[in-house]
Amino acid sequence: MSVPTVLVLPLPAQGHINPMMILSQRLAENGCNIIFVNNEFIHKKVLSSMGNQEGGVNRQSRIKLVSMPDGLGSDADRNNFREVFVSIKKNIPAMLEKLIEDLRLKDGIIVSCVVADSAMAGALKIASKIGIKGVVLYPASAAMLALDCSIPKLIDDGIIDSNGLPVTQKTFQLSPSFPHMDTGSIWWAKGVDSVFGNVIFNNVVDAMQTLELTEWWLCNSTPDLEPQALSYVPKLLPIGPLLRSYDDNQGVSERSLGQFLEEDLSCVHLAHFDKKQFTELALGLELTNRPFLWVVRQDSSSHEFKGNQGKIVEWAPQQKVLSHPAIACFVSHCGWNSTIEGLSNGVPFLCWPCFGDQFFNKTYICDELKVGLEFDLDENGLISREEIKVKVDKVLSDENIRSNSHVLKEKLLNTIKDGGRSCENINKFIKWLKELKI
Known part of the structure; x- marks a missing residue:
């Protein structure tokens, strides 16, 4: 079996980087080489949090941290997530293709697979174009992916309009066995203004179409947690719970890998209060x-x-x-x-x-x-x-x-132990990676 090099591309937000990094660590532990890509702004924060100014975690690590531009000018506000998101979506095709080519020409690194956050699914079009296998990791619940996959049905049933906005306030089910949802469950329309909500909605629609290009759909869940949702989207492969390791023998770099501490949105703070x-x-x-x-x-x-x-x-x-x-x-x-x-x-x-x-x-x-x-x-x-x-x-x-x-x-916890469902699923995925022809 060959040693695969996996390029991992998260959305540049802490809650998306975390599961992507934990998956990367699992793959590295099992003999895969990882190219973990952030935009330059987040990349610097990650390195700073590690006290590390190099691209790798350490000399022995199989995880290489790299960056690519976000397409914004030097005076742009990188804390304005809307601006960053829109720019990345626009510029990622050309930038990702250039990064993959630079890795090949300058470092002799041949990328054999791209694992993209579902919000960055446009990257999979580039991977497909240049003959690289694509995989998506959905960072939210399987139920939310089921909702995303059901957008045409939600429009036909009069739950949302063509812009993704709820038409009426009512409860609905995606299937008879599925938990009841209400229009407040339509996540892309909740807690954001209508303009940005429409940007997010259109990105979801594009992402769902792009998923057909992928070999695997991975999710941070289990059948014990979401049996109905996983049955509704049978192509989903549950590999959760993705949990960070806190081995005392790890160095600081390994423990904090992927964290940009001062803006850690995964912690217990409860957003912006008045x-x-x-x-x-x-x-x-x-x-x-x-x-x-x-x-x-x-x-x-x-x-x-x-x-x-x-x-x-x-x-x-x-x-x-x-x-x-x-x-x-x-x-x-x-x-x-x-x-x-x-x-x-x-x-x-x-x-x-x-x-x-x-x-x-x-x-x-x-x-x-x-x-x-x-x-x-x-x-x-x-x-x-x-x-x-x-x-x-x-x-x-x-x-x-x-x-x-x-x-x-x-x-x-049983599902991620040896012999557990998620453990077996991730082993199956790793076996597939190692059988890829480079």
């Missing part, structure tokens, strides 16, 4: 009279609040924190990475979704899996300090939620 909501959360935590760990971004006003029993930090290794036996519940925005990490550690959820797929994940956590509770808004549209205390007390005293959490944790 001052009133921040105050209610702070006082609610104080009101619970319980110890807490609060991860809050540096640019927040949070440091005005210290609390008597809590600790506020700017970044934390979320998965490692969640595995600690002292953690009794997880106040989460319900992004899919955080959902997977919380479920894999058997931690009950208190759900505070902000945008996109987080609202469906919240419903799934609370109503289908029954491992968490959601917060309710008051008449001012805020989650009050009293509501926070009530829900903390309730989730910690609910034996059914705790039991459900522990049962699901065991199922998820």
Whole structure:
């Protein structure tokens, strides 16, 4: 079998880079060479977080970190995700083709496969054009991919219009066995303005058409977690939960690989609060009279609040924190990475979704899996300090939620052990990679 070189291309956002990097580490551990591509802005942040100014993790690593331009001018605001996303989508075909050619001519590296984030699926057209096999990793839940695949049906059924916007407020099912969704589950129209929502929707439509070019559709899920969704999209290969390793023998570079700490959106912060909501959360935590760990971004006003029993930090290794036996519940925005990490550690959820797929994940956590509770808004549209205390007390005293959490944790961890379903699936994928003709 040959040694494959896999070019991995995530969307330049922390929640997308994380699962792509964890998959890359699994492939590297099994003898694959990885070219992990970020735009230049994110690439510099990743290297800075590692204290590493080189392209590789270390001399022995099979993972090589490289960058390519995002197409924006030097004075552009790289923290404006909309601007970055639109530019990358426009410029990636030419830039990726040039990168692959430069790797061949300058470094003697022949790329045998491209693994692209579904949001970067346009890269697979380039791979197909130049004769390279393509694979997609869907970083959200299998249910959201099922929704994406159903766009023509949603239009025909009058759920959304041709721009992806909900036509009416109602619940619907993708199939009789599928969990009920409502129009609030249509993630590309949730929590963003209509203009950017339309950009995202069109990208999803393009991505679904491009998937037909790919050999494999990978997802960070399991049949134990999403049986209906995986049955609805049978081509999906579940390889989750994709969990970061915290081996004490690893160096700092390996442990932090792929993290750009100061903007780690995968941690416990709950998006951008106005001052009133921040105050209610702070006082609610104080009101619970319980110890807490609060991860809050540096640019927040949070440091005005210290609390008597809590600790506020700017970044934390979320998965490692969640595995600690002292953690009794997880106040989460319900992004899919955080959902997977919380479920894999058997931690009950208190759900505070902000945008996109987080609202469906919240419903799934609370109503289908029954491992968490959601917060309710008051008449001012805020989650009050009293509501926070009530829900903390309730989730910690609910034996059914705790039991459900522990049962699901065991199922998820068993699937990635030797002989488990996800372990076998990723081994099957690696075998295919090694059989590729270069």
